[in-house]
Amino acid sequence: MIQPPAIPEIIQLIPLKSYLILSTALFVIGIIGVLTRRNAIVIFMSVELMLNSVNLLLIAFSSYRSDPTGQVFVFFIMAVAAAEVAVGLAIIVMIYRNTRTIDINFLKKLKG
């Protein structure tokens, strides 16, 4: 009977480079989202995508090195991102209450 390979080894079936490319691609997609969208919530979602690409990258590195600290870091990122979501949505709601819009192109009072 063939033992299924241990988890790190499964991950290693896919070369590290692929993880790197995938998460970089996700990260860049996130950046493009931030650049092209005008709705504050969608921009924020794109930022979350960037954070998650980082999570993916960290986990890949962590597994390849059999070093758990990378995964611990991921938990911290998740926790902090959750806190950020709470604050960010509160800010967006506050703006929506005052202006009835969350289009960032309408927020140009401060400039110069």
Add this chain to the structure above:
Amino acid sequence: MSLFLLVLIPLLPLIGFVINGIGFRHIPKGAVGVIGSLAALGSFAASVAVLLAFKEAGSQPQIVSLFDWITVGELSIPFSFQHDQLSLLMLMIITGVGSLIHIYSIGYMKHDEGFGKFFAFLNLFLFFMLLLVMGSNYVIMFIGWEGVGLCSYLLIGFWNKNTSYNNAARKAFIMNRIGDLGFLLGIFTIIATFGSVEYTEVFRQATGLPIGDPVLITITLLLFVGAMGKSAQIPLYTWLPDAMAGPTPVSALIHAATMVTAGIYMVIRSNVLYTLAPETLEVVAIVGAATAIFAASIGLLQNDIKKVLAYSTVSQLGYMFLGLGVMAYSASMFHVITHAFFKALLFLGAGSVIHAMSDEQDIRKMGGLRKKLPITFITFFIATWAISGLPPFSGFFSKDEILAHAFEHNKLLWAVGLVGSAMTSFYMFRLLFLTFFGTFRGTHEQEHHLHESPASMTIPLMVLAVFSALGGVIGIPEALGGSHQLAEFMSPLFDNSRQANPEAFMPISLSHSEEYMLMGVSVLVALLSGIAAYVMYISKASVPAPESETRQGVQRAVYHKYYVDELYDAVFVKPMRTLSNLLASFGEFFIDLFVDGTGRLVKALANLGRQTQTGSTGYYIFAMVVGIMVILFWNLLIK
């Protein structure tokens, strides 16, 4: 005891500043003036005491360390005062002339609402100026240097209801900053080279370097840039005429007698470095000579009484640098001293005139004032005599000594100096004649109001007049049977230089007859110019045309007398006038263009930069992403 006195010198003005600065709203006007003047006088008394003690103790330079100030890595900068011949001489000028000007200001500024503020600033200025000359290292000098610049800024802009005054103040400050950049870089180079900023340590190490060492040339050139800014040399001089926007006592104290000589003090203080960098000295001499003649020629046709004096100051400072450039350090110092007397006197006299004329500064509207203002007239006359270099007054001795050294060094420099001297004499006598002789040309109201100034203003005038007349005693050259006490007194200052570059320090090799000849020539030239001024402005009583009339009007007035006149006009006046106008409009135009242009450029850039701040979040993030991409590409792919 000595330490206490020494600390007292800068401390008293500081105390005066604090008292007047904090309480200027509550202290009555009379008390403000008394406090301010007492601070200056006390400081003067302390300086005299220190000088006497110094002489008694055998004239040994002394460094009094107060406390360890800063230690950065290997570099440690103590807060200490050095008193030697040079700093003592400067102390005497600053506190002596300073006290007189304080007293004068009591009368002059009496009707000004900012009386308390004025005295506070004046005391603060004294404090920084004293710090500048008393410190024993370049950092303290720099602090004083910046401090006096700040006070000058505040005092130029003192009558600030007028925007152009504010602009003048700002211009002064910015131009000085350009100079300060040089000074600061010089200090940093000194630190990098010698690992110390203490004068004694730096000079001790410098004597070990070869003559013409590139590092020394760099340092001295950088320091000289600083001096150019503070002492208003080409091309950083245009701030000084504009600085006349300040009250007249300020012009006398800061922009004639003390602050503007800080550059000369600095060069004399660093004489070892300069002696070892002959190339820099050439630059200094050329810049000095050029400034001397350039500013003098502009002064020929100015009609604002203070502007004439301002250009004259620039020109006289040029003489001092000329002296430094030909290594006549003590002669330059001599001129600093005599200039402090007669130029302060001229400014204070001008102030007295302006005071009497109800704030009129245009000499075309004056005339015949000698009967109404006899004391002012006599003192002004003495000062004019002195600045023109006519014996036996002080200016003769000091200017002549510089010219003699220049003659020995380079005949061309001497010739330039001589022409400048002729111009000096012309514009000063022109000023004197137009102001005090002839008939009164102002309004009736002004004529009615004319009066001699109060005693608090005339007494300083008289004291300064005595010094302007007799100040030359300290430096009568051997050729005239004197012993030149000043040069002897200052001689220990140059021991290091002499040791480092003995060739350059040969005593004057001119024979007495040659010296007599030089003196004769310069006196003759000055006299002739004075006479020319007399002919033009008294015999023919011509008055410079008002702004509205065209130039031809002036020429018509000048013509029609003698044939000689026409010749004189064609040969001397016209080219001079053209040159003067050309320099005034053209030269200044470019320099002002540069300065204003820089200001305008910054503004334009600011406006441009401001437009990058569009307020749009998307744009901001886009700019950031572009920045990130450029950084990544440059670092990872290109580099």
Add this chain to the structure above:
Amino acid sequence: MYPIVLLSVLGIVVLYLGFLKSKSILLPATLLFLVVAMIGNFFEWNDGELLYFKGMFAVNKLTLTFNAIVLFSAFMIVAMTQGFQDNEEAQPAEYFALMLFSLVGAFMMIGFENLIMLFLGVEILSVAMYVLTGSDKRNLRSNEAALKYFLMGAFATGIMLFGIALLYGASGSFSLNGIESFVTLNQRSPSYLLYAGLLLVLIGMLFKVSAAPFHFWTPDVYDGAPSIFTAFMATIVKTAGFAALFRLLSHSFSGIYDFWWPTLSILTVLTLLVGNIIAVYQDSFKRMLAYSSISHAGYLLIALTSMTKQTENAILFYSMAYSFATICAFGVLIPVAREKSLEGRPNESYEAFNGLAKNNPLLAFVLTVSMLSLAGIPLTAGFWGKFFVFSSAVERELVWMIIVAVLMSAVGIYYYFRVIMAAYMKEGDTATIRIAPFYKIVLIAATLLTILFGLAPGLFEAAM
């Protein structure tokens, strides 16, 4: 270490105090807590180098001094809030608690020994600041500032995290020591993962200290946020950010100095130019202070770029001098702007200061000293800050950078002196502004310290 624990707990205590009917206890309580934290901070003064949390957090004299600067600045700013008593809508308990929590973040940035700590510190500080920026809920400007800050801040965090991930991928460690040993081992053979990671982390941090071209948020956010929190941002966030940058670069990456200094030097010059030049065109004093804070980031970056033995001292002294002067400037701005308010909004333009000296000599004096210090005029602390920074750059022979910096400081004179001119020289009538005694004491203390350190900068080093 003690201040982190103390302030975390005491912050929660402040939140509970908010339930009390009387709000007047909050301010003294918060001030007391800050004093307690300050005392706690000095408990470890003589213990040398300490490590906590399995080597993730370090305490030594440098971090303690940075902590002290941050705590002292916070104390002064909190004292200037006057308990938000004049504002009915304010939630003082929340504000104070958030300030205390954000200080915890600042301490973590100052003493981090592991990138996890850096990330947490940055986020704790930033998230609290997002909230405080938007605390004036009905004011559209405050709203806009909060949203801009939040979106851009979150974006910058993403960039920094990606960098941290790459650093981890390259070196296999988050700890500064681990990265350092990797860097020293691989000094010869460049690792692109490491380089890219370093650059991205640097960019993330440079955003926080508002270096160009990542400065765009600064003017808008500083302008829109309530002044008191702008003061908090301008001083504490900046000090902590530079402490973190210094720690990162001096500790882990000194081995590849040759790689990062060219980039940093270009950004430094850019920051100096942007901050100083755009400040010239401002009509609002508050917005000018925002640009001034960008320009001071530039001066601090000079010290960072040169990275010599003096850098540590230079950054410490400079951030202290800058913090005190900035707090003074805001301390004067707040009452003046309130007194001169237009249509219910505080008037933060230069004109508001016209003729201030006539009836408010103290405020005018404090303002003058702070402007002189920011401009780097001798006998103020700001001069020595610049002096130390420049002399560290001289040691690296970065003369061209000093020339730019000195020229830019000449430009700085223009906009700093404008307000002094307005206060002393321009005509205007400002009634005597009533200031609470404690507020006055804080202003005087900060001013005296500025002068004291200007007269004797050696004192600072002696205190260390």
